[in-house]
Amino acid sequence: MKMLIGGEWTDASDGATMEDLNPATGELYDTVPRATKEDVERTVALAVEGQKEWAAMPLYKRMEALEEFIRLVEEKSEEISTIMTLEGGKPIAQSRAEVGRVKDTTRAYMAAARTLYGKTMPFNPEPRGEGDINFTYYEPLGVVACITAFNFPAVVFAHKVAAALCAGNSVVLKPASDTPCSALYMIHLFHEAGVPKNAIHCITGGGAEVGDLLVSDKRVAAVTLTGSTAVGLNIAKKCAEQLKPCCLELGGNDPFVIFDDVDIDEAVKQTLGGRIGNAGQICCSSKRFIVQNTIRKEYTEKLVEALKKLKIGNPADESVDVGPVINKRAADKIMEQIKRAESEGAKIACGGTQNGCFIAPTVLADVPKNSSVATNEEIFGPVFPVIGFDTLEEAIEIANNTCYGLSAGILTKDMKRGMKFATCVDAGGCVVGGSGNYRLGQQPFNGHKMSGMGSEGSMYTLAELSKIKTVILKDVLK
Ligand code: NAD
Numbered sequence: 001m002k003m004l005i006g007g008e009w010t011d012a013s014d015g016a017t018m019e020d021l022n023p024a025t026g027e028l029y030d031t032v033p034r035a036t037k038e039d040v041e042r043t044v045a046l047a048v049e050g051q052k053e054w055a056a057m058p059l060y061k062r063m064e065a066l067e068e069f070i071r072l073v074e075e076k077s078e079e080i081s082t083i084m085t086l087e088g089g090k091p092i093a094q095s096r097a098e099v100g101r102v103k104d105t106t107r108a109y110m111a112a113a114r115t116l117y118g119k120t121m122p123f124n125p126e127p128r129g130e131g132d133i134n135f136t137y138y139e140p141l142g143v144v145a146c147i148t149a150f151n152f153p154a155v156v157f158a159h160k161v162a163a164a165l166c167a168g169n170s171v172v173l174k175p176a177s178d179t180p181c182s183a184l185y186m187i188h189l190f191h192e193a194g195v196p197k198n199a200i201h202c203i204t205g206g207g208a209e210v211g212d213l214l215v216s217d218k219r220v221a222a223v224t225l226t227g228s229t230a231v232g233l234n235i236a237k238k239c240a241e242q243l244k245p246c247c248l249e250l251g252g253n254d255p256f257v258i259f260d261d262v263d264i265d266e267a268v269k270q271t272l273g274g275r276i277g278n279a280g281q282i283c284c285s286s287k288r289f290i291v292q293n294t295i296r297k298e299y300t301e302k303l304v305e306a307l308k309k310l311k312i313g314n315p316a317d318e319s320v321d322v323g324p325v326i327n328k329r330a331a332d333k334i335m336e337q338i339k340r341a342e343s344e345g346a347k348i349a350c351g352g353t354q355n356g357c358f359i360a361p362t363v364l365a366d367v368p369k370n371s372s373v374a375t376n377e378e379i380f381g382p383v384f385p386v387i388g389f390d391t392l393e394e395a396i397e398i399a400n401n402t403c404y405g406l407s408a409g410i411l412t413k414d415m416k417r418g419m420k421f422a423t424c425v426d427a428g429g430c431v432v433g434g435s436g437n438y439r440l441g442q443q444p445f446n447g448h449k450m451s452g453m454g455s456e457g458s459m460y461t462l463a464e465l466s467k468i469k470t471v472i473l474k475d476v477l478k
Contacts, residue, residue, distance in 0.1 A: 001180070003033050003204050004187050006046045007197025013038045018205065020181060023089040023324040023357040024314045030087070032180045032204040040213040043172055043201045047143040048219055050198025051170035055140050057196075063110055066162065068193035070103045073154075076189065082316075083182045084153050089324040089357065090278050091315040098154045101441075102186075105158035108441030108458035113166035116462050123477065131478035138466035140168030141245070142221030145214045147207070147235070148183065149226045150176035150326050151281045151380075156226045157186055159249075159441075159456055161200070164224065165190075167465040170199045172220070174211050176227075178326050180204045207231065218242060222465060225249065226283075229378075229404075229450045236453065247454035247464055249283070250447055251378045252406030254436045255399035256286035257389075257421060259412035260294040267295075267411055268302045271384065274409065274435020276310065276361065279325050280382035284407035284445075286435045288367075288374060290398050293388040300365050300386050304350040307361040307384075324357035325381050331357045334381040337373065338362055341385065344371035351382075359383070369398050376403045392417055396424045405448030407436035428452070 002009040011017075012033035022029045033039075054062065073080065081095035090098070118137035124130050146160035153175065164171045175183035180202075187202040203210060207227075215223050215238045224247040225235050232248040239246040256274055258267045274286040291299050315323030325331050335354050341364050342348060351362030364385040367374050373385045389395045399408060399421075408427040410418050411434065418432035428446040431438050439445055446455035454464050 001030055001032055001184050003035060003039070004184055004191075004202045005039070005043050006201065007191050010039070012036055012205075018177065020087050020178070021327070022086050023178075023327055024316070026356060030181055032184070035203045035205040035210045037213055039203060040210060040217065043203050044143060044214070044217050044219050046198045047170040047172050047201055050196055050200070051140065051142055051168075053196045054165070054170055054199035055168040059113065062165070062168070063113065065190075065194035066106060066110055066165065069190050069195070070106050072189040072193055073099065073102050073186065076185075080154060080182055080185055083185060084179065085315050085323075087181050088150060088153060088179045089315050089326060091320050091323050092318060094277060098152060101155050102158045105155055105441035106162040109158075109163045109166040109462065112458040112462045116167070116466065118468070131475045133473040133476055134470055136468050136470045138167070138463065139469050141465055141467055142169060143219060144169040144171055144465060145220045145223045146171055146173045147211050147214070147223065147225045147227065148173070148175050149228075149283075150178040151278055151283070153179040153182040154186070157183055159461070160224050160226065161187075161190070163456075163458070163461045164465050165195065165200065167462045169221070169465060171201070172214060173200070173202045174207070174214055175202065175204065177204075177206055212238070215239065220244070222246065224465070232452070245464070247456065247461070248452045249445065249456050250406075250450065250452045252283055252404045252447060252451045253287045253376065253378045253402050254284060254404070254407045254409070254427070255288045255290050255425070256408070256435050257290045257395045257399060257410040257412075258292065258295070258299065259410075259414070259417065260292040261413045262411050264295055264299050264302055267299060268306050270411060270434050271303060272306055274437040275384060276322060276382055277437070279322050279359070281325060281380050282437060284429075284439060285437045286409060287379060287385070288398075289384055289386045290389055290395050291386055293390055296386065296388045300349055300363060303384060303386075304363050307350060307363065310361060312358060312360065322361060322382060325359055326357070328357055330380065331359055334359050334379060334383065337377060337379050338364070338383060340377075341367065341371060341373045344368060344373075346371065346373065346385065369401070374398065375401050378404065392420060396421060400424075400426050403450040406451040407431075407438070409434055409436035428455075
């Protein structure tokens with residue numbers, strides 16, 4: 001595929017390309033251009049113009065275009081899902097389910113756009129304001145750079161692109177290098193739906209080159225990133241140099257606390273549901289299973305049994321439960337992390353093997369509570385570290401002993417204990433009664449500590465992607 005700049009399918013100015021591989025087969029899926037500095041500069045210049053055109057359209061017209069985008073995504077759902085599975089390795093049923101979420105996510109931002117009201121200040125709050133009326137409204141920021149992770153090419157796309165458009169901004173999207181084609185396809189649908197061609201662009205290339213050029217461009221008013229904490233820190237530093245706002249949705253090492261008052265089979269079911277989707281590559285999937293010592297052995301055995309029943313293989317096969325991870329580099333990293341966990345005292349209860357981009361679902365038993373995987377190491381793959389605890393206080397201490405704070409979950413029949421955990425865990429969200437792997441378009445989704453900055457979700461994002469203007473009607477009441 002080619003880049004989509006100003007509505008034109010475009011090669012890089014020097015003709016350079018990069019490969020988009022199918023992680024399940026290792027075969028070439030497609031190639032995309034590797035944008036040059038010249039390409040980035042030209043795209044941002046067009047986006048500056050496109051933003052004016054888009055913002056000048058009345059809100060109801062902009063919303064009509066977004067509604068048509070939703071219709072087109074539904075119509076082309078099978079094509080988008082197939083691209084996602086072939087280039088990203090997500091099992092096809094999960095790709096379809098994800099594409100299905102684009103509608104709700106986009107509509108959540110549209111609802112927020114329709115109610116992004118300003119405020120009117122009380123008359124005469126102080127003597128100097130006597131006779132005046134002050135009111136506020138929201139203005140778009142301008143050109144927003146949307147930089148996305150590979151793991152949710154459709155839903156993260158909607159959270160970034162639809163939100164920025166709803167606030168009246170233009171968008172330059174830089175999708176993850178491993179999943180560019182689904183993004184290009186959907187940007188094209190925005191054009192088909194009536195969004196002006198210069199209001200939304202998609203440029204492809206490496207993050208450290210193209211992403212960095214985009215972040216550093218002074219005409220880009222804000223950056224919204226979903227990605228790793230390391231990249232988020234880099235972008236935050238670059239943005240700070242220009243006092244440019246950035247919204248960062250980053251990594252996590254989410255705790256899932258399981259007490260012995262619950263049915264163990266149900267706990268195992270919730271564990272699978274909270275972790276195994278997309279081969280464990282979900283930002284808010286549970287990544288540390290903190291299990292009461294009284295049931296830890298039985299829970300671990302049953303978890304191993306359940307994992308052995310899963311079908312691992314080509315994600316295009318409808319019957320497959322677990323596909324590959326995104327690329328060979330990611331798979332090698334997971335194996336290194338498993339080995340490190342072992343060297344720090346964990347025991348491999350099952351899995352622990354690699355075949356190309358495939359990692360066998362792995363249970364790490366007896367994980368010491370101060371080891372890397374129990375604290376600051378995010379494993380982005382199908383790995384289940386099990387850590388024991390005795391008391392609620394100890395479970396909270398383990399859950400909070402990490403630099404991350406994205407999401408959390410607790411399973412117990414005791415609601416008071418659940419609430420105590422929810423209020424004490426230092427995370428952006430907590431599910432009481434299940435895994436923290438939970439996200440709706442409307443809810444605020446925000447990482448505490450090193451898991452992010454800002455809050456994504458329709459209740460908050462539009463304000464973050466806008467700026468407040470105050471208008472003073474001087475002396476009108478005199
Ligand atoms: P990544 O950080 O490697 O890449 C994310 C994006 O940033 C990609 O488009 C990449 O090309 C770009 N990038 C890389 N270096 C850059 C630079 N110097 N300047 C600008 N852009 C740059 O992340 P990934 O491997 O694609 O995704 C996995 C990570 O994302 C995990 O840590 C996961 O937890 C996190 N994630 C977080 C959320 C959330 O909402 N909090 C959601 C999904 C994924």
